[in-house]
Amino acid sequence: CPAINNLAQTLVTKLDGFRARPxxxxxxxxxxxxLSERQEELLLAWGYPFVDDEFRFHLTLTNRCDQLNVAEIDDILKKHIVPEMLAPMKVTDVGFVGEAEDGRFHLIKRIPFGH
Structure with missing residues (x-):
């Protein structure tokens, strides 16, 4: 979705000064x-290789899954999540998150767009 890609790139570039260097x-x-040559360039420029033209919108829903869980998760997604994801969604705010020592993310502040 071009709108999500544009939003993601704008956030990456405009908020770059707030991120921790890798x-x-x-x-x-x-x-x-x-990494590809392009992904290496992005890693050095932005601290992450999958931004700009390498960005693909995704939602991380689980930790690593073994093969036994994949079919169960696939069923749940197809029955409950995918139908709702096909409906248009409006992005109304952005969340600033931090990463704890254990790798878990936590919300620092949610900021509504237009304020």
Whole structure:
């Protein structure tokens, strides 16, 4: 969706001064996935390889799943989530989040658009 992609890129570029710079360990971890030349450029510029033209909207719904869970999760998504996701949605605010030492994210502040 072009509108979501534009919003994501605007947030990445305009709020870049607020992000923590990646540690060497994080850069190594990201690079171990086998980044393309473009993804490496984005990693160095923005601290994350999947922004701008490499961005794909996604929602992380679970931790890692073993093969036994995949069919169950797929059924739940098809029955309950996908139909609702096909309806148009309005983005009304943005959340600033922090990441704890254990990797969990927490909401710092939710800011409505237009305020």
């Amino acid at each position: 540690f060497d360990e994080e850069l190594r971890r990201r690079r171990s996935a086998g």
